[in-house]
Amino acid sequence: MFKNHSDNIDFGSYKYYIRDSFLDLSKIMSSMNIKGIKICIVSDSNVSKLYTDEVKKVLNESFDLYDFSFEAGESYKNLSTVQSLYGFLIENHFNRDDILIALGGGVVGDLCGFCASTYLRGIRYIQMPTSLLASVDSSIGGKTGVDFEGYKNMVGAFYEPLFVYVNTIVLKTLPEGEFKSGLGEVLKYAFILDKDFFEYLNENLINIYNHKPKTINTIIYNCAIFKKMIVEEDPKEKGIRVFLNFGHTIGHAIEKLSNFTKKHGECVAIGSFFAIDISREMGYLNENEAKRMQQLIMDYGFDIDIPDSISTDDIIKAISSDKKQGKDGLRFIILDNIGHAKIISNMDKKYIIRGIENGKETNKRTDTQI
Numbered sequence: 001m002f003k004n005h006s007d008n009i010d011f012g013s014y015k016y017y018i019r020d021s022f023l024d025l026s027k028i029m030s031s032m033n034i035k036g037i038k039i040c041i042v043s044d045s046n047v048s049k050l051y052t053d054e055v056k057k058v059l060n061e062s063f064d065l066y067d068f069s070f071e072a073g074e075s076y077k078n079l080s081t082v083q084s085l086y087g088f089l090i091e092n093h094f095n096r097d098d099i100l101i102a103l104g105g106g107v108v109g110d111l112c113g114f115c116a117s118t119y120l121r122g123i124r125y126i127q128m129p130t131s132l133l134a135s136v137d138s139s140i141g142g143k144t145g146v147d148f149e150g151y152k153n154m155v156g157a158f159y160e161p162l163f164v165y166v167n168t169i170v171l172k173t174l175p176e177g178e179f180k181s182g183l184g185e186v187l188k189y190a191f192i193l194d195k196d197f198f199e200y201l202n203e204n205l206i207n208i209y210n211h212k213p214k215t216i217n218t219i220i221y222n223c224a225i226f227k228k229m230i231v232e233e234d235p236k237e238k239g240i241r242v243f244l245n246f247g248h249t250i251g252h253a254i255e256k257l258s259n260f261t262k263k264h265g266e267c268v269a270i271g272s273f274f275a276i277d278i279s280r281e282m283g284y285l286n287e288n289e290a291k292r293m294q295q296l297i298m299d300y301g302f303d304i305d306i307p308d309s310i311s312t313d314d315i316i317k318a319i320s321s322d323k324k325q326g327k328d329g330l331r332f333i334i335l336d337n338i339g340h341a342k343i344i345s346n347m348d349k350k351y352i353i354r355g356i357e358n359g360k361e362t363n364k365r366t367d368t369q370i
């Protein structure tokens, strides 16, 4: 499945473009016969400063342009920011023909997509992910939403963009910690779906950290293809799409318990580390495979240490209040091979407790490469 190159991807109802500038944007819009309308570029305070003017420059001949920016950070992915954006759109007479552009990381993409899905019962929007995580994950698959009273993504909608446009050059200004956070999701794809991709990530650690364009484009392309495969088979998360939650059950708990001071992808990497131990503990994964995957997480520089203030008991309590608990009890994604995931219903929490405890021990014994 893994391909050592990158290309555009056709998602059926929308396309995913990988470019190294913003220049093609207006060409794509005119090829879709989109012109003469209002466009609002929605961004956060960091990305807006860097790129809103550049995008405006590319579009300014054909469109009536507006921009809306909100304070960067997960804590602003809420209904209050949504309300401000609705207000801005109403004030500027945006109607159903007009378009929003989500220019930013996953926070901007989720929030802007949710506004687009509800404003006037739905207007068009374009995803322009600027973080690695948004490029490989959140901009794909049409999941939009905001957090609500401490609960992640509690309010939202499935709503597909007009297209996704990734300009990989912008990753050069992405803070290193955010880049690493995106790599947490990249590793996840390798663990659940593709052993060849796992080997590629093993071999290309240095190229990835040196931002070698061909390598970056290759990982973005392959992750997007993996996500395409999954969301096409299961658009509304009724079946295999839950594989994408690998590492997220424990990851979300840690993210919440650390008051969102730890980055999402970093928590996914920590959650993956423990989920690998749980898979081994339950007898699905052999020692060697578990070790290789955990070593890769360490090699990519993830700090698996959970702060002392977060106990195993806290994690279990946070998992128990997770909205993903269904009528078949806790669903947990485990691995039975490198590149192969499995859903466990009615997961017995004793394995999670044991996995977390073992994972903490394994972490103490494992060396990192970088």
Ligand SMILES: NC(=O)c1ccc[n+]([C@@H]2O[C@H](COP(=O)([O-])OP(=O)(O)OC[C@H]3O[C@@H](n4cnc5c(N)ncnc54)[C@H](O)[C@@H]3O)[C@@H](O)[C@H]2O)c1
Pocket (backbone or CB within 6 Å): 044, 045, 046, 047, 050, 072, 073, 074, 077, 104, 105, 106, 107, 108, 110, 130, 131, 132, 133, 134, 137, 138, 139, 140, 141, 142, 143, 144, 152, 153, 170, 171, 172, 173, 174, 175, 178, 181, 182, 264, 265
């Ligand atoms: N919808 C989905 O399917 C889905 C999937 C995974 C994650 N998510 C969501 O995505 C969010 C996390 O996304 P994220 O990691 O991109 O976080 P983010 O949007 O907060 O971006 C991370 C930080 O990087 C900055 N930034 C982004 N691009 C930049 C660039 N090119 N140059 C300089 N700074 C830049 C942002 O301003 C922010 O400070 C979470 O809210 C998570 O719930 C959604």
